[in-house]
Amino acid sequence: MSWQELYQQKRMTAEQAASHIKSGDRVVVAHATGEPGALIDAMVKNAKAYRNVEIVHMVAMGKGEYCLPEYAENFRHNSLFLGASTRDAIAKGRGDFTPVYFSQIPDLLREELHPNVALLHLSPPDEHGYCSYGVSVDYTKPAAEIADLRIAQINPNMPRTLGDSFIHVSELDCIVEADEPIIELGQAKIGETERAIGEHCASLIQDGDCLQLGIGAIPDAVLLFLKEKKDLGIHSEMFSDGVVELVEAGVITNRRKTLHKGQCVVTFLMGSRRLYDYVNNNPSVAMYPVDYVNNPAVIAKNDNLVSINSCIQVDLMGQVVSDSIGPRQFSGVGGQVDFVRGANLSRGGKSIMAMPSSLVKKDGTRVSKIAVQIDAGAAVTTSRYDVNYIVTEFGVAKLKGKTLRDRAKALIEIAHPDFREELMEEFHRRFGG
Missing domain, CATH: 3.40.1080.10 (Glutaconate Coenzyme A-transferase)
Structure with missing residues (x-):
């Protein structure tokens, strides 16, 4: 038949x-x-x-x-x-x-x-x-x-x-x-804070690097500052419309990738109809199941893999919370830890956690996202043993290889100015000096 x-x-x-x-x-x-x-x-x-x-x-x-x-x-x-x-x-x-x-x-x-x-x-x-x-x-x-x-x-x-x-x-x-539109992802709003974070993240990316990008305003903002880079590659769980723009501008070529040279490798896509039309029958985009794309051992085969993900909170030890707000479950781990570990194993790789330094709550109060301690009941998503770079609108803190004392000092330097004095008081209680 x-x-x-x-x-x-x-x-x-x-x-x-x-x-x-x-x-x-x-x-x-x-x-x-x-x-x-x-x-x-x-x-x-x-x-x-x-x-x-x-x-x-x-x-x-x-x-x-x-x-x-x-x-x-x-x-x-x-x-x-x-x-x-x-x-x-x-x-x-x-x-x-x-x-x-x-x-x-x-x-x-x-x-x-x-x-x-x-x-x-x-x-x-x-x-x-x-x-x-x-x-x-x-x-x-x-x-x-x-x-x-x-x-x-x-x-x-x-x-x-x-x-x-x-x-x-x-x-x-x-x-x-059933003939119906494919769900489209609306464009994230990029403000001055996100632009500053994006520029700091982009400063860590070199010509020929292979990128993993998450979802939202910060990853989109990073893409804005990559237009002068050359021969970038993509090995990511997903990508959106911003990648298409950089491909068309000749910035993303995948020429220098050490795995799947010449192809953007992803496991799912979220974007507009423009993205869906771009990937249709496009041999430069290769999609595979997630147990291949997100396998840290596979990720690490890409030299100079730079992963960029967002988070909710970081404490002074470098523990990263990305999927819960206190005991309330907010999202999930997704591929964050997969790519953090894959980037750490990659030759020349970097993993970056990016977030605004503070948050204005519904009642109008501002809280620091760099915290003395993570909120009670919150789950650690990326451990202090895996964390590498933390980025806010105030700069870059490299934590890998640093003592707890030096980590705390680096994080306080990129915290919101309104909270640095309070964080320094905890620093002195904890470390003296």
Whole structure:
């Protein structure tokens, strides 16, 4: 039987596909901008047919309606990285958070959280019957490879990304055609603080370096200050529109990479339609599952790997908090520690943690993000043994190889001026002098 005949046999409506999900099933959903909206909407619409369906994924970029209180008996969300639409459910006990490094999620699914159902979002098949995972390869492809049931939303708007990014029609169980826009990531607002941080980070990047960039205003600001650099490369869990601009400007060429020379290597994508059009059928962009891209041993094969990530708080010992605010879970570790360790193992590599020096709370009070101690109940994301550079709008603190005394002194120098006296008092209590 031809793949075209198989495709027609497996075609159905989203409602028919949702009826294949059973009470008690564990459903793994494609990640971030790869969320299959039509399938999720149909599943939520069919909620009364379910009891205790476990929804597992990382960042939710869609509506997240399965987290609403009215569906508490039907769905329970198991988050691997909290987002805006899922945070409340975890905080109020309607959902759960499982701590896991991004690189280890495929093994988690293989060994601990076997998926009964994988909800996929794919490009239309090519002439050989292969669909691309598009913007979400990461844990989505490994989940599909082991799931009992594979339900695929086929969308002509999904870019056909290359690399290890394909599944054949014969491996799908249910096919739903749905033409809808791919979720787009809005542009982060870059203020003067972010610009200053970006400029400091960019000062640590040399011609020929290979970059990993996170999400948000600070990584976007870094890109603004790289336009005079030459032959930069990308090996990152994701990238957005700013990378496209630097490729088109001839700044990112990947020529000097020591692994996957000539290619940007990523595991998922978040951006605008411009980004999705750029990566479509583009052999200079290679997408692979996250247990390859984020494996520290693989990352380290890239010489001069510079990782740049954001954080919430740093204490005077250099302990970094990135995923919780006190005991309240805010996000997740994602790939931060994967890339910190990979960069530290890379020949000539650097890992950078970047953040504003202070935060203005809702009541108008300003607090220092360089703290005497991390907030009670907060979890350390990157340990003091792994930390390398800390950057704020006031400068760069290199902590690697420094004593606790010298670390504290370096961090106080880049703290907000309003808090330096208070931090110095603690410094003298702790270290004398």
